[in-house]
Amino acid sequence: MEKSINVTLKVWRQAGPKVKGAFETYKLNNVSTDSSFLEMMDQLNEQLISERKEPVVFDHDCREGICGMCSMFINGHPHGPDGEITTCQLHMRMFKDGETITVEPWRSAAFPVIKDLMVDRxxxxxxxxxxxxxxxxxxxxxxxxxxxxxxxxxxxxxxxxxxxxxxxxxxxxxxxxxxxxxxxxxxxxxxxxxxxxxxxxxxxxxxxxxxxxxxxxxxxxxxxxxxxxxxxxxxxxxxxxxxxxxxxxxx
Amino acid sequence: MWLINSSIGRKLVMSITGVFLVLFLLFHSIMNIVVIISPEGYNAICATLGANWYAIAGTSVLAAGFVIHIIYAFYLTYQNKVARGAEAYAVAGTQEGVSWASKNMVPLGGVILGFLVLHMYNFWFKMQFAELTGIHTGSFDPANGAAFVTELFSNKLYCALYIVWLVALWFHLTHGIWSALQTTGLNNKVWLPRVKTISNIISTIVILMFMAIPLYFLIGCGASC
Structure with missing residues (x-):
């Protein structure tokens, strides 16, 4: 059964590898619980573009959990709170209405941030x-x-x-x-x-x-x-x- | 030198010194139990070890084991902090199956080291060191171990402190023993849960043997039982 939720996103924004980053908070309404996490991020970027703001940069490719391209540290877990899946296989049904979702890049000295949520692996x-x-x-x-x-x-x-x-x-x-x-x-x-x-x-x-x-x-x-x-x-x-x-x- | 330059080499040094220290703890705890069974027997062990050449050689190797284990612990921790990067995660989740001890080996080691210094002052300094140097440090003959044990544990605060120390040591061992086997490569998919269970059993046996002594004195058996 399809359902829509409203979420608050706390996303790490960083303009470049040498620039200091910070969290930005965005409100996103009417997110289908059937959509994947990356589709929700696309929805956020469309909203940002319509507001003439710069979209969030994140890695993704196959969107079926086999390429290893998507990353993101979501609510304290790489690939989000669900087990044995990649970020692209994470669905919005895992989140509650009104929930604040913190999205961070991989943080490791060997994985420097390229931009926002994209790191150099x-x-x-x-x-x-x-x-x-x-x-x-x-x-x-x-x-x-x-x-x-x-x-x-x-x-x-x-x-x-x-x-x-x-x-x-x-x-x-x-x-x-x-x-x-x-x-x-x-x-x-x-x-x-x-x-x-x-x-x-x-x-x-x-x-x-x-x-x-x-x-x-x-x-x-x-x-x-x-x-x-x-x-x-x-x-x-x-x-x-x-x-x-x-x-x-x-x- | 790969034991310093490679990550697995450094971990191997940690695991070998760790296993050596576990073997020492096993020996030490078995020896301690004798003080409950027979104070005279315990004193005979103290007299045998004392300041003989083999006891001094053993103590030196043991001290080297501790020092290497601690130096490497600080070196590895420093490197790991650097590897983690400057920016910490704003939200850090916990994972199922990741033991609390495994994430707190350095703080636990610090607690153990602090108490170890106190323990060395209370026993080693008044016994082997006193016998070695001939200076008078305690109220009893250096070989009268049972008297030193009775004196210290007649203080209930010391009994409690030792129990806290042993709990920290138990946590450190539950992760340390299986981790040492994993690092040396003596593990596989089938043995992983077994190795963890063996680690818990050995830790518990060692700690219960150690804990028996302060508990024995705490419930008042030191003088009467």
């Missing part, structure tokens, strides 16, 4: 560039049945690969640590034969890049897993630790 791309791939050394094609992969490993690798690199883990972490992201990216390859070969070098390269970019040290609070839209498990962090420590010890 290029740091994650740099970590991937450091080793989050498989070097294809072509040779004779081995028989597929010669390399059995257990169901357990295949499932674990797929669970790790569900990470969309949105940055919610580092945004939620009180230490600004990117360990869940790096652990997922190391795990998805380390668990399968093609990726296993370069496992040690990959773990070292990606962790070194993560540290260099200014992400914090993981203290295992588990906030990342709780906020992850894809529910990536912190057990992957244990695997990353194991990979890294073993690689360093065998040096």
């Amino acid at each position: 290029g740091a994650y791309d740099k970590i991937i560039q450091a080793g989050g791939y498989v070097n294809v050394n072509t040779g004779g094609v081995p028989d597929a049945n010669a390399i059995p992969i257990s169901k357990i490993d295949a499932d674990e690798a797929m669970d790790a690969a569900s990470c969309i690199g949105c940055g919610a883990c580092a945004a939620a972490c009180k230490n600004g640590s990117a360990m869940l992201f790096v652990a997922a990216k190391v795990s998805q390859l380390a668990l399968l034969p093609q990726g296993r070969v370069e496992g040690a070098a990959r773990a070292k390269a990606m962790v070194a890049k993560m540290d260099e970019l200014g992400f914090g040290n993981c203290t295992n609070t588990g906030a990342c897993e709780a906020e992850c839209p894809k529910n990536v498990s912190i057990s992957h962090i244990a695997r990353l630790n194991r990979e890294f420590i073993c690689a360093k010890l065998s040096d």
Whole structure:
């Protein structure tokens, strides 16, 4: 049943990376509870444009929870108060009539604000560039049945690969640590034969890049897993630790 | 040196020193229980440890463990504050499954350290230190541990202070033990809940053994039972 609500939005406005930002409060009426959070933001921007004000800048792309582009820290949670979804999958039915919704950008030293709610998540791309791939050394094609992969490993690798690199883990972490992201990216390859070969070098390269970019040290609070839209498990962090420590010890 | 330069290396140092300190606490709590069962037996342990070379060597390694654990804690916390960025969230939600202890390890560590200094003054200074230097610091013979315990815990305020200290230590251990195993990589999806349960059980056993002594004196058993 469709219903309309009126909300008050407290949105972080920041003109540029070096400019000091502040919260602005906007009233938005007649928001359909069937609309998504991003549709509500579009509605807000239309209202701002009609008032000849500058619209709010925010990241978004696929709007179906697979690209990892949308961000926003809504009422104290990355991707909002609902669980296991991205901001684009968050619906206005999660909010009450007359509620004040606080919208902030991801806050982490490694994710500088570009404008308003848009942050630079290029740091994650740099970590991937450091080793989050498989070097294809072509040779004779081995028989597929010669390399059995257990169901357990295949499932674990797929669970790790569900990470969309949105940055919610580092945004939620009180230490600004990117360990869940790096652990997922190391795990998805380390668990399968093609990726296993370069496992040690990959773990070292990606962790070194993560540290260099200014992400914090993981203290295992588990906030990342709780906020992850894809529910990536912190057990992957244990695997990353194991990979890294073993690689360093065998040096 | 990767134990200083890499985040996982630094965490590994925290976890290894942490596990070492947990093993010490296990040893210490088992030793303490003897004072309830037999004060003479407890004094025999005190005399054995005393100022012998092996006790001094053990104390030095232990002190090094504490110092490294604390220095790294401050270093990691400083780095994490920087990584979090200058601007704090206006609204910070809480997540299900994230323990209070895990978010307050440094304040809990501070409470533990404060009481540790007091504890060192009350026992170590009057016992091993006194025996080592030969100076007279307490009202009893340095090896008469049971007398020192009885003297301190005849003060109900001290009993209460020790209980507060042990509660803080319990919180610190519940997160610390499983976190140490996670950091060393000894964990996976199946073992995650098990490791957390093991952590809670060990913490509770250690703390109950420690707490037995102030409670024993608090309910007035020190003199009569």
